[in-house]
Amino acid sequence: MAIDTNKQPIIIKKVFKSGGHHGGAWKIAFADFATAMMAFFMLLWLMGSTTKEQKAAISEYFNNPSAFEGVSTSPSQAQGEGTGSTPSIIAFEGAVDMAPESSPSESMDPNRIEEMAAAQDQERLESLKELLEEALEQSEALIPYKEQLLIDIISEGLRIQIVDKENRSMFDSGSAQLKSYTDDILKELGTMINQVPNRISLTGHTDARPLARGDFSNWELSTERANTARRALVAGGMQEEKVGRVVGFADTVPFDQTDPNNPINRRISIIVMNKKTDEAIHQETTTIKDLVEPTSH
Structure with missing residues (x-):
């Protein structure tokens, strides 16, 4: 068989690639970055948890390391004393020990602590709101009346309103007797x-609507109804000391401002107070008590 010498030889070229975008180098770089960030935030935490005196002592060390008794000024001296620590670490520990001990919470900004407490309080009220909304869909006692239970978050806390509906009142007409x-x-x-x-x-x-009784107005009625609601809540298992205030507003704060006679204006409002509102009410109560019962000197 004749061989065709005009054909070019077939050359197979193999290329071996190394690395590439599927390599693991980025993981190392990311790990280094994460370590650096962790060290940075650790430094911020340490600086935030030290007092002014401690910061001053640390600053003095870096300006004059030899002024700290018992602290070596070179790595060789530190190793010679058997500490096995570098001078900067030893100095930092010594500086911190010079001032009274303080925990991070004690040295934290009071405003920051207040913000954290308020956030936790808000989260707790949001969880209670979810629990109540779930009960409106599942509780046999609440399902038939879920249109008359209005739940929302307001600036004072979690508000639960039980409102009247046409032909379905919460109380007997003109009375504080609960249905x-x-x-x-x-x-x-x-x-x-x-x-x-x-x-x-x-x-x-x-x-x-005015009451037929001349000596018993909507002021008395609204106050008595609020107090009756308080007794029912306590009978249901709520601790009596949880009640911060019981007030009657008569018709001065209508739900429907366009129709003052709308049945929805007849309601009981329960506010599960946040910390800020509770403190304001406590301060108000204390002020009134001082006015009514002035301290004798």
């Missing part, structure tokens, strides 16, 4: 509210 279903609702709420440490504020509201 049986309203009593069940309040007892159910009392059990759930007791799961948080926050105190509550109770307010009663009426519509603008």
